[in-house]
Amino acid sequence: MSGIFTKIVKGEIPSYKIAEDEKYYAFLDINPLAKGHTLVIPKKETDYIFDLSDEDLAEMMIFAKKVALAIEQVVPCKKIGIAVLGLEVPHAHIHLVPINTVYDIDFKQPKLVLSAEEFIKLTAEISSKFKA
Numbered sequence: 527m528s529g530i531f532t533k534i535v536k537g538e539i540p541s542y543k544i545a546e547d548e549k550y551y552a553f554l555d556i557n558p559l560a561k562g563h564t565l566v567i568p569k570k571e572t573d574y575i576f577d578l579s580d581e582d583l584a585e586m587m588i589f590a591k592k593v594a595l596a597i598e599q600v601v602p603c604k605k606i607g608i609a610v611l612g613l614e615v616p617h618a619h620i621h622l623v624p625i626n627t628v629y630d631i632d633f634k635q636p637k638l639v640l641s642a643e644e645f646i647k648l649t650a651e652i653s654s655k656f657k658a
């Protein structure tokens with residue numbers, strides 16, 4: 527049975543898509559730590575990120591870099607922090623989180639509640655800055 531992120535890739539569950547290529551997909555986290563918090567996943571379902579081949583892991587990070595460069599043009603921040611946890615969803619994913627302090631990427635912090643309009647606006651702005 528497909529996991530939730532595979533269903534997102536297939537369009538069976540909606541997502542705020544930032545970018546995709548043949549092998550990777552980026553979309554806004556639905557419970558973000560910060561505006562622009564984005565998840566980057568391989569389209570092929572693999573639970574543990576370090577089970578990816580060297581080549582796929584490197585490609586995924588390069589794809590994540592392109593997404594991060596788009597996010598930072600839209601969301602004012604010092605840097606885009608990256609985190610990999612994978613404790614909730616067993617489909618490898620990189621969190622990209624705009625940060626100004628270490629607390630901005632503390633997963634114990636309360637999540638932001640954004641309206642659909644805010645998600646749609648962020649999606650349009652960030653995806654328009656993405657360069658393949």
Ligand code: 5GP
Nearest residue numbers: 530541553554555556557611612613614615
């Ligand atoms: P982790 O597995 O890294 O601990 O956390 C999974 C992340 O996926 C969480 O930040 C959570 O908000 C996000 N997430 C879980 N389900 C969905 C979903 O259906 N859509 C989106 N956009 N994000 C999700």
